[in-house]
Each structure stands twice: as structure tokens, then as C-alpha cells.
Amino acid sequence: MIGISKDSVASHKKFEEKNGLPFTLLSDPELAAIQAYDVWQEKNMYGKKTMGVVRTTYLIDEQGVIKKVLGKVKAAENPAQMLKEI
Numbered sequence: 001m002i003g004i005s006k007d008s009v010a011s012h013k014k015f016e017e018k019n020g021l022p023f024t025l026l027s028d029p030e031l032a033a034i035q036a037y038d039v040w041q042e043k044n045m046y047g048k049k050t051m052g053v054v055r056t057t058y059l060i061d062e063q064g065v066i067k068k069v070l071g072k073v074k075a076a077e078n079p080a081q082m083l084k085e086i
Contacts, residue, residue: 004028
């Protein structure tokens, strides 16, 4: 499992250490992977439109083929949802 966000490597390291994450977080400040997976989208926050990352989970097989996409992910529910898929 891999997580990707536009946050810095230092920010990820701090977050990983604080939360004891069992997976790798990758930093993508240039938005290369984020835009390639089409998760950099317009968001509406308190009536203000901004661009940001829409939490999305992709289940990708060994050949790199996307098998399942879950959008608008809720972190507390996502692991159980994905376990049902594999």
C-alpha cells in the first residue's frame, strides 16, 4: 500500500512517525502522479471553490491495471472497504 500527497517529505515523515503508519507515503509536490490519477480537482469548502486532492483509493494489480476505484474516501472506513475487494 502506498499513499501519495503533495505534502513535503519532511511532513510525511513526521506524520508517519506520529501515527505509526503501516504503509509508505510518497511526496508529490509537483502534482505529477496526483494529476495523472485525476485526483487534483475543484473542491467546494465553505462556499469557496479551491483546487485540491480528492481522496481516492485505487486497487492496482501486479500488472499495473486499475481494478477498482473508490472516490471520496473516508479514512476510517477505507481499509475495510478495500479488504472486501481483495
